[in-house]
Amino acid sequence: MTAIKHALQRDIFTPNDERLLSIVNVCKAGKKKKNCFLCATVTTERPVQVKVVKVKKSDKGDFYKRQIAWALRDLAVVDAKDAVKENPEFDLHFEKIYKWVASSTAEKNAFISCIWKLNQRYLRKKIDFVNVSSQLLEELPKVTEESVPSGENQSVTGGDEEAVDEYQELNAREEQDIEILMEGCECAISNAEAFAEKLSRELQVLDGANIQSIMASEKQVNILMQLLDEALKEVDQIELKLSSYEEMLQSVKEQMDQISESNHLIHLSNTNNVKLLSEIEFLVNHMDLAKGHIKALQEGDLASSRGIEACTNAADALLQCINVALRPGHDMLLAVKQQQQRFSDLREHFARRLASHLNNVFVQQGHDQSSTLAQHSIELTLPNHHPFHRDLLRYAKLMEWLKSTDYGKYEGLTKNYMDYLSRLYEREIKDFFEVAKIKMAGTTKESKKFATLPRKESAVKQETESLHGSSGKLTGSTSSLNKLSVQSSGNRRSQSSSLLDMGNMSASDLDVADRTKFDKIFEQVLSELEPLCLAEQDFISKFFKLQQHQNMSASMTEAEDVDGSSLSRQHSSGSLVPVSSEKDMIRQMMIKIFRCIEPELNNLIALGDKIDSFNSLYMLVKMSHHVWTAQNVDPASFLSTTLGNVLVTVKRNFDKCISNQIRQMEEVKISKKSKVGILPFVAEFEEFAGLAESIFKNAERRGDLDKAYTKLIRGVFINVEKVAHESQKTPRDVVMMENFHHIFATLSRLKISCLEAEKKEAKQKYTDHLQSYVIYSLGQPLEKLNHFFEGVEARVAQGVREEEVSYQLAFNKQELRKVIKEYPGKEVKKGLDNLYKKVDKHLCEEENLLQVVWHSMQDEFIRQYKHFEGLIARCYPGSGVTMEFTIQDILDYCSSIAQSH
Numbered sequence: 001m002t003a004i005k006h007a008l009q010r011d012i013f014t015p016n017d018e019r020l021l022s023i024v025n026v027c028k029a030g031k032k033k034k035n036c037f038l039c040a041t042v043t044t045e046r047p048v049q050v051k052v053v054k055v056k057k058s059d060k061g062d063f064y065k066r067q068i069a070w071a072l073r074d075l076a077v078v079d080a081k082d083a084v085k086e087n088p089e090f091d092l093h094f095e096k097i098y099k100w101v102a103s104s105t106a107e108k109n110a111f112i113s114c115i116w117k118l119n120q121r122y123l124r125k126k127i128d129f130v131n132v133s134s135q136l137l138e139e140l141p142k143v144t145e146e147s148v149p150s151g152e153n154q155s156v157t158g159g160d161e162e163a164v165d166e167y168q169e170l171n172a173r174e175e176q177d178i179e180i181l182m183e184g185c186e187c188a189i190s191n192a193e194a195f196a197e198k199l200s201r202e203l204q205v206l207d208g209a210n211i212q213s214i215m216a217s218e219k220q221v222n223i224l225m226q227l228l229d230e231a232l233k234e235v236d237q238i239e240l241k242l243s244s245y246e247e248m249l250q251s252v253k254e255q256m257d258q259i260s261e262s263n264h265l266i267h268l269s270n271t272n273n274v275k276l277l278s279e280i281e282f283l284v285n286h287m288d289l290a291k292g293h294i295k296a297l298q299e300g301d302l303a304s305s306r307g308i309e310a311c312t313n314a315a316d317a318l319l320q321c322i323n324v325a326l327r328p329g330h331d332m333l334l335a336v337k338q339q340q341q342r343f344s345d346l347r348e349h350f351a352r353r354l355a356s357h358l359n360n361v362f363v364q365q366g367h368d369q370s371s372t373l374a375q376h377s378i379e380l381t382l383p384n385h386h387p388f389h390r391d392l393l394r395y396a397k398l399m400e401w402l403k404s405t406d407y408g409k410y411e412g413l414t415k416n417y418m419d420y421l422s423r424l425y426e427r428e429i430k431d432f433f434e435v436a437k438i439k440m441a442g443t444t445k446e447s448k449k450f451a452t453l454p455r456k457e458s459a460v461k462q463e464t465e466s467l468h469g470s471s472g473k474l475t476g477s478t479s480s481l482n483k484l485s486v487q488s489s490g491n492r493r494s495q496s497s498s499l500l501d502m503g504n505m506s507a508s509d510l511d512v513a514d515r516t517k518f519d520k521i522f523e524q525v526l527s528e529l530e531p532l533c534l535a536e537q538d539f540i541s542k543f544f545k546l547q548q549h550q551n552m553s554a555s556m557t558e559a560e561d562v563d564g565s566s567l568s569r570q571h572s573s574g575s576l577v578p579v580s581s582e583k584d585m586i587r588q589m590m591i592k593i594f595r596c597i598e599p600e601l602n603n604l605i606a607l608g609d610k611i612d613s614f615n616s617l618y619m620l621v622k623m624s625h626h627v628w629t630a631q632n633v634d635p636a637s638f639l640s641t642t643l644g645n646v647l648v649t650v651k652r653n654f655d656k657c658i659s660n661q662i663r664q665m666e667e668v669k670i671s672k673k674s675k676v677g678i679l680p681f682v683a684e685f686e687e688f689a690g691l692a693e694s695i696f697k698n699a700e701r702r703g704d705l706d707k708a709y710t711k712l713i714r715g716v717f718i719n720v721e722k723v724a725h726e727s728q729k730t731p732r733d734v735v736m737m738e739n740f741h742h743i744f745a746t747l748s749r750l751k752i753s754c755l756e757a758e759k760k761e762a763k764q765k766y767t768d769h770l771q772s773y774v775i776y777s778l779g780q781p782l783e784k785l786n787h788f789f790e791g792v793e794a795r796v797a798q799g800v801r802e803e804e805v806s807y808q809l810a811f812n813k814q815e816l817r818k819v820i821k822e823y824p825g826k827e828v829k830k831g832l833d834n835l836y837k838k839v840d841k842h843l844c845e846e847e848n849l850l851q852v853v854w855h856s857m858q859d860e861f862i863r864q865y866k867h868f869e870g871l872i873a874r875c876y877p878g879s880g881v882t883m884e885f886t887i888q889d890i891l892d893y894c895s896s897i898a899q900s901h
């Protein structure tokens with residue numbers, strides 16, 4: 001290391017007027033071992049600059065080069081990593097942190113020590129040394145004198161000694177004294193030993209003089225010692241006085257401590273008295289129940305409004321006293337325990353009185369309401385429970401109090417109310433439905449008498465009876481719907497009257513009246529049930545304090561809400577009733593009270609369906625409307641759920657009605673001896689569609705009807721074709737033509753949007769089969785002529801030229817004249833007359849298609865005539881052969897035949 005240091009000083013630092021003070025061999029931490037040297041240097045010129053220089057060996061040669069230099073004043077921190085253990089790693093914090101690993105710990109310590117000295121001398125302790133041993137900083141390492149050559153290298157050695165010993169510059173006086181001393185000793189320079197001996201002799205002389213001077217001052221020393229003894233005595237006296245003063249102050253301190261403790265006890269007593277008074281006032285104010293309240297709870301009248309109000313106020317006051325939030329320790333006081341026991345006894349006593357009284361009220365309501373059943377049994381109305389609800393709602397706050405204080409009795413009251421009311425409602429609802437069934441079936445004397453009246457008087461009397469029976473509760477929309485149904489049914493009956501037997505006219509009219517009557521009765525039943533259920537549900541929620549619209553996810557809490565109803569209740573067993581179950585509790589109570597509604601409605605629906613399967617249309621519309629209304633109010637309510645279940649039954653009956661009609665279509669059998677005409681299921685579809693359109697106008701479940709239409713019309717189409725194929729008396733084309741014409745006319749009149757495609761299909765089938773029938777029928781009056789020209793067209797089709805056809809033996813001019821002579825005008829007219837009669841026999845009177853078919857035959861006959869004329873002109877040119885009748889003759893024949901029939 002010495003040789004390297006010498007080489008660095010000579011080659012790098014001496015040319016730059018710098019002295020090398022310390023050197024350490026290092027490499028960067030965490031990387032490949034590329035060694036370099038960190039050097040601590042100072043400049044030889046003033047002002048002195050201190051630097052840390054990184055020197056690296058050149059890759060190209062065996063010499064060193066200066067790589068980077070940092071000013072020592074830029075060094076912020078020197079981190080030695082560990083102050084206890086030997087660790088060669090250290091960090092230098094310049095503008096960034098440089099991590100180094102020294103070749104040995106001794107070199108690292110020597111370098112850090114040199115940096116510390118330079119910092120002390122030139123920078124006045126600006127650098128922080130971290131994890132550096134304090135011994136390393138206090139005990140400077142000794143720099144060994146190394147024998148170096150003279151000349152340049154002596155400056156390095158001198159620099160090391162100067163680095164070890166503090167350098168101090170001589171002032172002017174010291175320089176002058178040294179110069180005088182050296183001038184007096186000429187041998188100082190030439191003979192250092194002689195100079196040193198001279199200085200030693202002079203020093204001895206001075207030491208002797210000093211000793212003599214000390215011995216001469218012994219007397220003064222003795223005097224000084226006497227003065228010191230006197231001073232010590234004075235100090236002892238002062239200490240004695242201070243001790244006495246301290247004892248006096250100690251007694252005063254004890255007295256002051258006693259006074260302070262006494263004042264503290266007085267203050268503490270006053271504070272305790274104030275707190276005690278506050279606690280007593282709190283207990284008196286919050287746990288004292290007025291005598292009037294106690295009397296009301298023990299003897300208050302629960303039958304009068306004034307007594308109920310007094311009991312309600314007393315119960316609220318008692319509840320406040322019971323629920324008062326006692327402070328810690330209050331429950332251990334005997335008076336508090338006695339008062340709490342008294343409150344508990346009062347609560348138990350009043351809860352028993354209240355529960356007993358309300359049970360009696362429930363029982364009395366059952367007896368009072370039963371007496372009113374007789375007057376409602378003849379009318380289609382349900383008894384009004386509003387007076388009973390109004391009387392009971394006076395106890396609503398007491399029920400809330402009972403719910404929060406004694407849930408067991410509250411639960412018992414709830415069960416008793418459901419038991420009594422379910423029996424009462426069951427009697428009322430069953431009697432109500434019995435009246436409805438009687439009115440539907442028409443088995444009463446009044447309905448029998450009504451059935452024997454003329455049709456118009458019967459309809460008027462029936463409408464009057466239904467309106468009176470409903471007590472004016474039918475809605476305007478229902479009445480208008482019923483009128484529209486009667487009108488539409490009447491129109492439908494008048495249009496299809498030709499299809500029905502004349503002897504059944506009165507029965508058909510009664511059919512319409514019965515359906516209208518059923519519609520009104522069913523609407524009246526639903527209109528009576530709906531307000532009854534809603535009123536009872538509203539009463540239950542108010543009387544039993546159950547939240548109808550409480551959020552199901554509300555958390556349980558024992559605090560009271562704005563209305564004073566507790567959000568969680570204490571069971572008698574100690575469990576809590578969460579708010580989330582209160583909505584379900586209302587539904588369960590309604591299900592138990594009105595358990596007979598759903599089966600009774602299903603029985604009524606079954607009766608209506610049995611009377612007339614078309615009644616399912618009325619029921620589907622009415623029930624859908626009421627379900628939609630109920631769901632808008634509360635989708636999860638008892639009424640909405642019950643009506644929804646019944647609606648499913650109605651929808652099944654409706655689907656069953658549609659399936660039955662399709663099955664009846666498939667089972668239709670036609671007579672082999674009579675003409676077919678309009679098929680029964682086609683007429684029934686017209687009747688169904690007319691009735692359905694009047695009923696489902698503006699209905700909520702129009703989609704169900706559209707699906708039914710699609711099923712029915714496809715069944716009608718399939719079975720019309722099936723019957724047409726099976727028909728023997730009537731030609732297939734006539735059956736198809738007449739029935740599809742009837743279907744097209746029905747769909748055009750009713751304008752059913754979902755059957756537009758079927759309407760176009762029916763028209764196309766009607767047109768196709770009309771044309772087919774006309775062409776087939778016209779082949780018979782001019783049969784030979786038709787065969788002749790068919791043979792001509794066949795020869796042309798085989799490749800014979802039209803002008804050469806006349807040369808064929810079977811189709812020459814003579815044969816043509818012979819065939820034409822067989823059909824003079826008189827013969828043609830006779831053939832057309834026979835054709836008219838035959839067509840008249842094929843067609844039915846209901847559709848009135850004879851003139852339409854006859855006009856189509858006339859047009860087709862004229863078309864054939866023109867076709868024959870064209871063939872004669874092309875195949876027999878210049879022959880002068882013409883038909884023995886003209887187009888005008890055809891028109892005259894057809895017109896006269898039509899008028900004669």
